[in-house]
Amino acid sequence: MCETCAKSDLTRLDAVFKEFEGDEHALISILQKAQEIYGYLPTDVIYAVAEHVGVSPAKVMGVATFYTQFRLQPVGRNLIMLCKGTACHVNGADAIAKALQDELGIGDGETTPDGLFSLKEVACLGCCSLSPVMMVNETAYGSLTPDKAREIVRRIKAEGAAS
Numbered sequence: 001m002c003e004t005c006a007k008s009d010l011t012r013l014d015a016v017f018k019e020f021e022g023d024e025h026a027l028i029s030i031l032q033k034a035q036e037i038y039g040y041l042p043t044d045v046i047y048a049v050a051e052h053v054g055v056s057p058a059k060v061m062g063v064a065t066f067y068t069q070f071r072l073q074p075v076g077r078n079l080i081m082l083c084k085g086t087a088c089h090v091n092g093a094d095a096i097a098k099a100l101q102d103e104l105g106i107g108d109g110e111t112t113p114d115g116l117f118s119l120k121e122v123a124c125l126g127c128c129s130l131s132p133v134m135m136v137n138e139t140a141y142g143s144l145t146p147d148k149a150r151e152i153v154r155r156i157k158a159e160g161a162a163s
């Protein structure tokens with residue numbers, strides 16, 4: 001993001017457009033690369049991609065909202081993915097969700113004002129034997145209790161404050 005005008009630096013898309021030049025089915029790949037660059041898909045990036053690909057911004061937005069891999073809002077430095085799959089649900093994921101929401105002061109799909117945490121409820125993370133489970137960025141935390149989940153968040157907050 002440009003500091004002075006609060007717009008995305010769209011020149012960063014040039015290499016992506018070049019990579020997929022002439023490939024008219026590359027919309028999803030372009031959006032994936034754009035998200036890697038910006039961390040999410042800002043509105044001006046959606047418009048730039050639409051113009052480049054030759055489709056309407058509404059069509060690009062439709063694709064971006066259809067696939068859960070795409071984010072339309074910036075995510076915090078720590079993305080908490082709380083599993084709400086069947087095994088985790090049965091083993092108390094709702095209580096973990098409540099504890100996290102209380103601790104962070106945000107709901108599902110939201111980011112804390114300081115940009116430190118985003119919370120997202122997801123389907124099975126593939127480690128059901130550890131349920132209930134959450135992942136913080138690349139790290140999985142299993143056999144959670146509400147207190148354990150709070151403690152993990154507090155520890156990351158303390159580490160964030162120290163760094």
Ligand code: FES
Nearest residue numbers: 083085088125128
């Ligand atoms: S249901 Fe949560 S990891 Fe599978």
